[in-house]
Amino acid sequence: MVDGEQSVKWNFRIFGMTCTTCSRLAERALKKTTGVEFASVNLTTESAFVIASPDVTWDILQSAVKNAGYEAAITVTEDLEEAKNAEAKRTLIEVLAVGVPLSCLMYLKMLFGVNVPFYSELEIAIGAVALFRCGRKTFRGAWIAAAHCHTNMDTLIAISACASWLTAILSYVGFAIPSFGTVGVMIMMLHLTGRYIEARLRGRAAKRIKALLTLQPHEARVITESSEILVPIEAVKPDTIIAVKPGERIPIDGVVTEGRSGVDESLLTGESMPVLKCEESEVIGGSLNINAPLKIRAAKTGEDTFLSGMLNLVREAQGAKVPLQALADRITIVFVPTIIALAAASAAAWLLFFPSLSRLTYPLLSLMPWDNAAQTPISAAIYSFIATLVIACPCALGLATPLALVACTGESSRCGLLIRNAEAVQTLKDADLAVLDKTGTITEGKPSVIKWEATDEALDAAYTLESSSGHPLAAAILSVTGKRKHLHFEETEETAGEGVCGTLDKDKWFIGRADNTFSYTDLDIFAATVVQIRKNGKHAGYFAITDPIRDDTASAVCELNDLGITAIMATGDSQNSAKAAAFAAGIKNFRSGVRPEDKLTIVQDEQRKGHRVIMAGDGINDAAALKAADVGIAMGTGMDLAVDSADIVIMNGGISRIASAVRISRITSRIIKQNLVCAFVYNIIAVPLAMAGVLHPIAAECAMAASSLTVILNSLRIIGSAEKRGG
Ligand code: ADP
């Protein structure tokens, strides 16, 4: 990574990439550009992150991307997404407007022998419009792939549509071959319909995700002369000093003015090792502060960083791929060339061995409801070539996973869930154990102090130490201490799940988890969380805090049980308050007094026993366990570090959403599998028939339409699946 003030950071979008080869090519093109010091291209978010010297202008980067065959855009507003949607709709209407009448004419001609005047001319003209106007994007996609020596779905669509259209031309200019021009138009119609439905669902999911993200406050702690105030990020001006607590996201690009802490920049750079930042270090908006409080001088206005960070999250949520999809992609890589080779081989075989082959396939053909139009070797070759390509046209295959996933994203965001990692959709379905954190997860995370006692000096210390913490208990304590004298501690340090300590004039102060210098005699605070203040290890005061259980917790635990998932609770809190919370939530198995590393061990132990583990939490102390669990689920109200470590975020609502997520994941995985099987089985049966020349290309086209329709309708079943069925 490059430092220094001269380097300029770019964050922009790249369009037109379809697979990992594409993203690698785009990345290589950027890296080769003179002046570019670092480049990383992300396929799923369709974005690029570049660090370059100041003489590298936007035009240079853009043309580098363009030369590789893709398109770069610096900012993508919602308008552009909408424009893309509108375009998909327009092309679909265009292709249907010309294609449907043509198909009707063809059926009239075929089924009722109606003589349509100028049919051949119409077929050629409409074919040209449908293919080269409406389908130009598909052809472009195929062309880019071919230019880089590989094939994709677009390749197959383009070749089969083109081949069909060519038969119309050849038969028109006098070759004795059947014309299948209309089939090409039908392929385009079907392909564009699928694309449109996908775009629609995607657009709707994006809107919902954006709505979810705006639910969360996006504020920066601006330091003024007298205090700290929360300001919406958009309103932060350059040179403002802001404070960032450990576990919080750095809201804005800037330079550290005070503090030393590890910062995780992986959201932007993909590099997951935290980078140490001290005074004068640059920090990027959107990265996460891990260990200690930092003060930062803002370099840009808040608006830029805020928007790009949000868009990144939206894209991440949308672009994610499940492993099944990766499998489907790998299959397509070999599938497309294989089909082209099979089609060519069958054409060649028909040309060479027409008499013997037609004798062989005659019995099969007599079973088909149509006449064999192929009377000569050439027509038989074309017949089987086109039918093979058409039948294998992977419309259904191409739609199988994306459609199901998009429906899944839409359904998840409808019930307040943000899926950050699509792999979780596949893993979640097998989960059988859920480890739940207490404070903020089972409870509301809005604790209040019910009783407290402390010397004045201890209160000042509590006030100062808790001001630097983002823990929910800190907020509760600050609300009772009010504003007090700010002590100048030499160094303060927060230990997750423990508390905050600091040194002042050789005295060691600590506020956090109570030890045995505090004895419980008071019944009122028996089940409360006790936070103790200690000076040099001696009791100096306490706060007894309660946090009510969420309304939906008990029913959520039952629901999980019904789904075959056992809930256990792991908390850093004391035995008594843990027991009270577990009892109220209906959880039999709980662990109290656990440290962050214990939460991690609990998750790992259960995994070793063969369980598929869900971890749900909200705090810094849950982060490691969230990452280690098969599926980490964070509460959107929790610390940014927890949210960033999770696969799924509950943006609104309590842990009953976990059950919804499990239901959605189960049905989505099932539907993806069904879709893929449907698409494959259909190919395995139909391709040999087509090669044998017994499948009429029109019939092949109808079969393909039917299989695409099945996949579409099947995927739509995901919508509404989050709700509990029956009882
Ligand atoms: P959990 O979420 O697992 O219940 P916590 O994050 O609440 O765990 O931490 C466990 C205990 O550590 C708390 O009950 C509290 O006593 C203490 N603690 C942690 N951080 C702080 C803090 N900033 N201020 C006061 N006490 C803290």
Ligand code: MG
């Ligand atoms: Mg917690």
